[in-house]
Amino acid sequence: MALAVSSGHAYAQSSLYPACINTGSSGCTMTDNGNGPVMHGNEGIVSIYIIFYGPFAGPINQTLATMVPLMINDLSDSVYEATAATYYDSTGPTSILLNVGGTYRDTDKSMGNSLNDAQIQQEIANLIQGRLLPADPNGIYLVLPDDTISLTTKCGGYCSQQCGCNSNSTIEYFSNLETVQMNLEYAVVGDPLTPGCSGGGPRICNWGFQTPNGGSIGDTTGIIDGELENIAHELNELLTDPEGLSAGWYNVPTNNQMADFCVGQEATAEGTTYFMSSLDAPANFQGRSGETYLLQTLRANDNAGYCVNTYGGVYWGQNFGWSHSPTNPPDWQSGSFKGECPLFQPINGVSKSVSTETPPPVNGPAHAITCGSAPNFEDFSETNCEPLVFEGTSIQWYVDPAPLVDWDPNFFKGECGQNQYAAGVSQSTSGVTNGLLCCGGNVTHASCQARPFDSSNVTSYDWDDNFLKAQCSFGQYVAGISADTVSGAPHKILCCSP
Numbered sequence: 001m002a003l004a005v006s007s008g009h010a011y012a013q014s015s016l017y018p019a020c021i022n023t024g025s026s027g028c029t030m031t032d033n034g035n036g037p038v039m040h041g042n043e044g045i046v047s048i049y050i051i052f053y054g055p056f057a058g059p060i061n062q063t064l065a066t067m068v069p070l071m072i073n074d075l076s077d078s079v080y081e082a083t084a085a086t087y088y089d090s091t092g093p094t095s096i097l098l099n100v101g102g103t104y105r106d107t108d109k110s111m112g113n114s115l116n117d118a119q120i121q122q123e124i125a126n127l128i129q130g131r132l133l134p135a136d137p138n139g140i141y142l143v144l145p146d147d148t149i150s151l152t153t154k155c156g157g158y159c160s161q162q163c164g165c166n167s168n169s170t171i172e173y174f175s176n177l178e179t180v181q182m183n184l185e186y187a188v189v190g191d192p193l194t195p196g197c198s199g200g201g202p203r204i205c206n207w208g209f210q211t212p213n214g215g216s217i218g219d220t221t222g223i224i225d226g227e228l229e230n231i232a233h234e235l236n237e238l239l240t241d242p243e244g245l246s247a248g249w250y251n252v253p254t255n256n257q258m259a260d261f262c263v264g265q266e267a268t269a270e271g272t273t274y275f276m277s278s279l280d281a282p283a284n285f286q287g288r289s290g291e292t293y294l295l296q297t298l299r300a301n302d303n304a305g306y307c308v309n310t311y312g313g314v315y316w317g318q319n320f321g322w323s324h325s326p327t328n329p330p331d332w333q334s335g336s337f338k339g340e341c342p343l344f345q346p347i348n349g350v351s352k353s354v355s356t357e358t359p360p361p362v363n364g365p366a367h368a369i370t371c372g373s374a375p376n377f378e379d380f381s382e383t384n385c386e387p388l389v390f391e392g393t394s395i396q397w398y399v400d401p402a403p404l405v406d407w408d409p410n411f412f413k414g415e416c417g418q419n420q421y422a423a424g425v426s427q428s429t430s431g432v433t434n435g436l437l438c439c440g441g442n443v444t445h446a447s448c449q450a451r452p453f454d455s456s457n458v459t460s461y462d463w464d465d466n467f468l469k470a471q472c473s474f475g476q477y478v479a480g481i482s483a484d485t486v487s488g489a490p491h492k493i494l495c496c497s498p
Contacts, residue, residue: 028261028299028304028305028306029251029304029305030249030250030251030256030258030299030301030305031249031252032087032088032089032248032249033247033248033249033250033252034246034247034248035089035090035247036089036241036242036243036246036247036248036249037089037242037243037247037248038087038088038089038093038094038095038239038240038241038242038248038249039094039095039138039140039185039238039239039240039242040091040092040094040095040138041095041097041138041139042136042138042139044095044097045095045097045098045099046095046097046098046099046138046139046140046239047098047099047100047101047102047134047136047138047139047140048072048098048099048100048101048139048140048142048235049100049101049102049103049104049133049134049136049139049140049141049142050068050069050072050100050102050103050104050142050144051103051104051106051123051124051127051133051141051142051143051144052065052103052104052105052106052144052146053106053109053111053115053123053143053144053145053146053149054106054107054109054145054146054147054148054149054191055107055146055148056105056107056146057146058193059217059218060193060214060217060218060219060223060224061146061147061191061193063213063214063217063219063224064191064223064224064227064228065105067213067224067228067291068142068144068228068231069100069103070287070289070291071228071231071232071287071291071293072098072099072100072235073098073099073100073287073288073289074285074287074288074289074291074293075096075098075232075235075287076096076097076098076099077096077097077098078096078285078287078288079371080232080285080295080298081096081098081236082096083236083258083298083299083300083308084096084236084239084240084258084298086300086301087239087240087249087258087301094239094240095239096239098235101133101134101136101139102133102134104127104132104133106123109148109149110123110126111123113148113149113150114149114150114151114152115143115145115149115150115151115152115188116152116153117153117154117167117169120143120153120186120188121169121171121184121186122171123143124141124143124171124184124186125171125172125173126173128171128173128182129173129174129175135173135175135180135182137182137183137184137185139185140185140186140187140235140238140239141184141185141186141187142186142187142188142189142231142234142235143186143187143188143189144188144189144191144227144231145188145190145191146191146193147191147193147194147195149190149191149194151188151190151194153165153167153188154167158190158194158197158205159190159192159194159196159197159204159205163189163190163192163204163205163226163230164187164188164189164190164230164231164233164234165187165188165234166185166186166187166188166234166235166237166238166244166257167185167186167187167188167244168183168184168185168186168242168243168244168246169184169186170182170183170184171184185238185242187231187234187235187238188234189227189230189231189234190205190227190230191227192204192205192206192223192226192227193223205226205227205230206221206222206223206225206226206227207221207222207223207225207226207229207294208221208222209221209222210222211224211225211226211283211294212225212283212291212292212293212294213225213228213291213292213293222294225293225294228293228295229293229294229295229296232259232295232296233259233263233296234259236258236259236298237257237258237259237260240257240258241257241258245257249301258298258299258301259296259298259299261299261305261307262296262297262298262299262307263296332385332386332387332424332426332435332437333387333389333426333434333435333437335428335429336426336427336428336429336434336435337426337427337428337429338424338425338426338437339366339368339369339424339425339426340423340424340437341369341371341423341424345371345380345423346371346380346421346422346423346441346477346478347369347370347371347421347422347423347424347425347477347478347493348370348371348471348472348476348477348478349369349370349469349470349471349472349478349493350366350368350369350370350425350453350469350470350471350478350481350490350493351366351367351368351369351370351453351467351468351469351470352364352365352366352367352453352467352468352489352490353365353366353367353467353468354466354467354468364468364489365427365431365432365489366425366427366431366433366489366490367467368467369424369425370469370471379421379441379442379443379498380421380423380439380441380443380477381439381440381441381442383439383440383441384439384440385423385437385438385439385440386437386438386439387426387435387436387437387438388414388416388435388436388437388438389434389435390412390414390433390434390435390483407448407449407450407480407482407492407494408450408482408491408492408494410485411482411483411484411485411491411492412482412483412484412485413480413481413482413483413494414433414435414436414480414481414482414483415479415480415494416436416438416439416479416480417438418443418444418445419440419441419442419443419444420438420439420440420441420443420479421438421439421441421443421477421478421479421496422436422437422438422439422477422478422479422480422481423437423438423439424436424437425437425478425481427488428488430488431487431488431489432483432487432488432489433481433483433488433489433490434488436480436481441498442498443477443479443496443498444498445479445496446496446497446498447496447497448479448494448495448496448497449494449495450482450492450493450494450495451470451471451472451492451493451494451495452470452491452492453468453469453470453490453491453492454468454469454470470490470492470493472493472495473495475497475498476495476496476497477495477496477498478493478494478495478496479494479495479496480493480494481493481494482494
């Protein structure tokens with residue numbers, strides 16, 4: 001669906017909440033209408049083909065053209081994109097492995113100075129027929145007109161009615177002496193520099209204030225990040241509803257697709273907006289490239305649905321994960337790999353490697369954490385965080401206070417204090433679990449259970465495929481972790497209700 005024009009933005013809301021907005025009378029619910037598909041790409045990878053339509057002159061547009069493929073690579077398999085994997089069809093979840101399959105610059109504007117849906121489809125068909133871009137019915141063609149183009153799609157006029165649009169169609173092109181028909185998934189996102197569109201006040205299709213990218217070249221109103229956000233919006237809706245409101249994941253009767261629910265909501269409990277750029281501009285996502293972005297939240301298809309900008313999957317080997325600025329203390333376990341959840345998100349699960357040996361041993365190292373999002377998010381305010389470090393050459397029992405029961409006999413255990421929850425886990429470079437980041441919250445460690453690592457122990461989608469997982473129930477948090485006395489590999493997690 002179109003990314004509709006918004007009259008304002010939700011940055012720095014006084015009350016953070018994990019709720020959907022723009023819901024209409026039917027709330028935040030979605031169903032897979034008609035058992036429609038999600039996108040799986042080719043061998044699990046969805047290729048994005050970028051068409052820059054127009055000269056893209058000037059420093060802002062030139063920077064934008066550089067950043068679009070960078071952002072797509074940063075989105076691939078990220079904690080932001082993991083939200084799309086909560087949508088599924090009969091063959092499995094949406095693929096969140098993305099790559100740039102090709103780019104083309106139509107500086108001559110071969111379809112003229114205005115574009116509609118028919119002209120956009122013809123432009124793509126011409127490029128495929130001319131072998132300037134591959135034919136890929138399982139990919140997405142992303143058309144980006146610059147500010148010299150007048151754009152009107154089925155979603156309405158650019159800037160006056162929409163900031164972007166996604167669609168599904170069938171195109172024809174000539175190849176090997178015959179006419180070929182191809183299913184086409186495409187999105188078109190306009191340029192906020194279009195005359196009359198950008199402004200320094202209420203958001204139109206830009207942010208209206210300083211954002212992470214472009215400030216050094218005069219982009220003081222979030223034009224670059226505005227278009228990048230609009231692109232992320234449309235791509236995620238195509239990934240989860242490629243047949244475009246005919247059979248797939250959308251809401252009836254509003255026709256909202258998964259990103260429409262959360263337009264205008266960027267700073268939420270599930271992924272706080274925080275300052276992380278040299279220009280002191282707000283951002284809520286950091287890619288593996290190190291680049292930062294300000295993106296809208298997406299609807300997670302979990303329980304009744306809610307808006308998030310991270311959904312689990314903070315992977316080991318990254319210093320602090322891909323989407324979260326370090327807490328204070330900034331490096332709470334120096335020299336070790338760390339997985340750390342954003343503000344208002346406790347650890348909800350841990351995964352670990354499994355051997356191909358038969359039977360598989362239980363001493364595989366940790367691989368990832370998933371971060372919980374729950375209605376009681378206020379309980380996890382991430383205040384007064386302190387590391388619980390397991391010192392020495394082997395893991396030792398460091399708990400304060402001591403547990404009332406030995407929840408994993410014959411294994412070493414680390415457990416946060418009674419009014420703390422685990423926001424991070426660390427392990428040495430050799431795979432030894434060696435610390436927890438314990439943060440103060442409105443918790444008491446009531447009704448706790450130890451959860452083992454199990455290939456089927458997942459409460460929603462499989463957030464770390466091919467790895468064993470220990471995961472708490474919805475609304476619970478990890479309060480402790482146990483480890484093998486020889487290898488130091490994780491053995492169980494302690495799941496508690498607030």
